[in-house]
Amino acid sequence: MNRGYRAGKFERSQVIRAFQNLCPDEAELNLIDVDLARLWQEGKRLILIDVDNTLLPWKGEDFPAEVLAWVQEGKDLGFRFCLISNTRNLDRLKRLAHRLDVASVQGKFKPSRSMFRAALHQFKVDKDQTVMVGDQLFTDVLGANRSGIDSIWVRPMTTKEFIGTKFNRAAEKVVRRSLYRALDETEDDFDLLPKTGLFQRKVTRQFAKFCVIGGTSFVIDYCIAQSLMFAVPWGGESLSIVAGQWMRDHLPSWMQWGESARDAFFPVAKTLGAAVAIINSFLLNRRWTFKIKGAEDRLAQFRRFLVISLVGMVLNVVISSNLNYALPFDEKNSARVAIIVAALIVAVWNFLGQRLYAFRPRTVE
Numbered sequence: 281m282n283r284g285y286r287a288g289k290f291e292r293s294q295v296i297r298a299f300q301n302l303c304p305d306e307a308e309l310n311l312i313d314v315d316l317a318r319l320w321q322e323g324k325r326l327i328l329i330d331v332d333n334t335l336l337p338w339k340g341e342d343f344p345a346e347v348l349a350w351v352q353e354g355k356d357l358g359f360r361f362c363l364i365s366n367t368r369n370l371d372r373l374k375r376l377a378h379r380l381d382v383a384s385v386q387g388k389f390k391p392s393r394s395m396f397r398a399a400l401h402q403f404k405v406d407k408d409q410t411v412m413v414g415d416q417l418f419t420d421v422l423g424a425n426r427s428g429i430d431s432i433w434v435r436p437m438t439t440k441e442f443i444g445t446k447f448n449r450a451a452e453k454v455v456r457r458s459l460y461r462a463l464d465e466t467e468d469d470f471d472l473l474p475k476t477g478l479f480q481r482k483v484t485r486q487f488a489k490f491c492v493i494g495g496t497s498f499v500i501d502y503c504i505a506q507s508l509m510f511a512v513p514w515g516g517e518s519l520s521i522v523a524g525q526w527m528r529d530h531l532p533s534w535m536q537w538g539e540s541a542r543d544a545f546f547p548v549a550k551t552l553g554a555a556v557a558i559i560n561s562f563l564l565n566r567r568w569t570f571k572i573k574g575a576e577d578r579l580a581q582f583r584r585f586l587v588i589s590l591v592g593m594v595l596n597v598v599i600s601s602n603l604n605y606a607l608p609f610d611e612k613n614s615a616r617v618a619i620i621v622a623a624l625i626v627a628v629w630n631f632l633g634q635r636l637y638a639f640r641p642r643t644v645e
């Protein structure tokens with residue numbers, strides 16, 4: 281579950297004074313979302329990293345496979361890692377550091393600067409070349425800020441934690457709400473649109489992407505339906521004729537399967553095209569327009585997405601039929617205008633439905 285966490289970069293100057301020391305540079309939902317290549321490009325060389333609920337669940341002994349892969353990726357890039365933990369169990373800390381083949385330091389508990397200083401000293405790196413990654417604002421992020429080190433705040437891996445941490449979390453929730461007002465979620469390498477002029481506002485950027493995706497879905501729908509109708513062969517015949525004939529022979533005649541075999545098959549071809557187009561729209565809008573990563577909540581989002589799309593389809597038929605009837609132009613032009621106006625209204629409906637309902641950010645705990 282997301283539990284109300286969000287990812288993005290923070291604009292510290294927009295955070296109220298009292299909370300500025302608790303403001304990280306950026307937030308990620310998962311440790312593996314931390315972009316190591318980018319950090320390296322930015323000149324970072326040493327990664328200080330918290331242990332419990334950042335690298336593995338609280339009190340855990342086993343690192344998740346994706347965490348091991350992430351650390352290995354970092355090492356391959358040339359990063360050095362150092363564990364900075366408030367754990368009292370030093371044997372376990374040594375064991376974990378040994379297993380990852382990374383360093384660890386000891387000192388006063390975070391948010392004290394003691395362990396940060398020790399690590400910088402041990403690795404002989406400048407604080408500008410260092411970044412802290414951790415799951416707690418009041419220890420990891422505050423400690424890093426006090427030491428002048430950039431920090432990345434990751435969502436805690438599990439909700440199980442030390443009783444003292446649970447108190448911190450309650451306070452964190454209050455701070456977090458305030459911090460999120462200074463969060464820029466548009467930062468994303470996957471973003472192909474310029475961030476200037478017309479596309480400066482997030483909502484116009486989203487709408488532009490939504491329209492581009494709508495275009496691809498239309499092409500997909502059209503190509504699949506057309507291919508199934510006319511291009512795909514089946515035993516020397518056209519698939520649509522064979523399948524349509526079968527439908528006319530075997531399915532109840534009250535379902536009115538068109539004049540010809542090919543007509544009978546048309547609804548099937550169109551349904552398959554539309555189904556693939558809907559899945560295309562869902563996946564691309566989810567990832568590109570609304571920037572949702574991972575599989576989390578995907579099924580629930582897809583259900584809501586379908587509801588919005590189905591209502592949109594009904595709206596489309598109702599609006600275009602009524603307009604077609606009401607418009608004073610000749611037959612052809614009335615139909616043309618009715619279809620275009622209905623399509624525009626439904627596009628706005630679908631966009632708002634996806635933005636405010638299907639892909640709405642979770643803010644409840």
Ligand SMILES: [Mg+2]
Nearest residue numbers: 330332333415
């Ligand atoms: Mg932790």
